[in-house]
Every structure is written in C-alpha cells, then in structure tokens.
Amino acid sequence: MRCLECGGEMHLTSAPFTEVFRGEELTICGINYYQCEKCDEIVFDAAEGKKYDQQIIDQYSKAVGLLSPTGIKELRKRHGLTQKEFQRVLGVADPTVSRWESGKVLQTKPVDNLMRIYKEHDNIFMESIKQVGIMADRGDCIILPFPKAQKEQASYDFEAREM
Structure with missing residues (x-):
C-alpha cells in the first residue's frame, strides 16, 4: 500500500x-x-x-474533566429517562444527548457541571425532572436509584405492616 x-x-x-x-x-x-x-x-x-x-x-x-459518553448514558438511564426526556431536563436541543452519548460531540463545561450536580444530588435531579413535567407525563411515577440496604429495610417495613 x-x-x-x-x-x-x-x-x-x-x-x-x-x-x-x-x-x-x-x-x-x-x-x-x-x-x-x-x-x-x-x-x-x-x-x-x-x-x-x-x-x-x-x-x-x-x-x-468532562463526563465520558458512557457516564452521560449511565446518568440518564439511572433515572429511567429517554434521550428526549433528558434533553428536556437539561434544556438542550434534539438530538444533543444522542451526540454526546455516541461521542460525536462533546458537551460544554457548564452542561457538564450541571450533569455532575445531578449525578451527586438525586434530589436536585428529581426536582428538575418535575419542573419540566416528566413525572406528570408518566402518571407521577419515575424510577429512583434505591441502595440495596434501604431496599431491604423498605421491604421489611412493608411486610411488618401487612401482618
């Protein structure tokens, strides 16, 4: 060659x-x-x-110091959001999240900072999700990360109340 x-x-x-x-x-x-x-x-x-x-x-x-494409995808999926829903939460245009997750485009530092805040503070992320009406779209139901120890305690409390 x-x-x-x-x-x-x-x-x-x-x-x-x-x-x-x-x-x-x-x-x-x-x-x-x-x-x-x-x-x-x-x-x-x-x-x-x-x-x-x-x-x-x-x-x-x-x-x-930017989140990797995999890190962005993991954050979105941890809360059960579609790419379109995540775009609404972040206030970015379609198909921005798809481009970030595929590595075709890098996110800006301000948006990266916001995603890092969401990654570390679920309560802030959940409030942002509510603000854009995603929970209402789903009938006030959304997937939350639930540590195993809390999950076992919640299961125990529920079973105790039934008896």
Missing part, C-alpha cells in the same frame, strides 16, 4: 502513538493502522477508525 501524501510504502502496525487533540496530548493504544515509513502518515480502516475516535473522546474527556 502506498501513502497518499508522499507515495512512500505503508506498513501495518499496532504500536502506540501520540495524538494532540484540542491541545491535549493523548496516547492511542491497541489500534491497527497503516503508517508511512517516509512521512509517518497514519491511515485506519473504518472499524479501527471508530476505535480511534472513541479513544480520543474518552481520553480527552478524562483529561479535561
């Missing part, structure tokens, strides 16, 4: 390499790619390119 930049020979490798993304130096590992022996140009196939993109987004998010 010949390099499209300089015409040099390209060789398949999976050696780690460094990439600068938005001013952050990131090390990419575990990806197969072709590298030119003359100009060091790198070329991926489609599948490896997706892995590369995912590593870039995950590493960059971590480096600058």
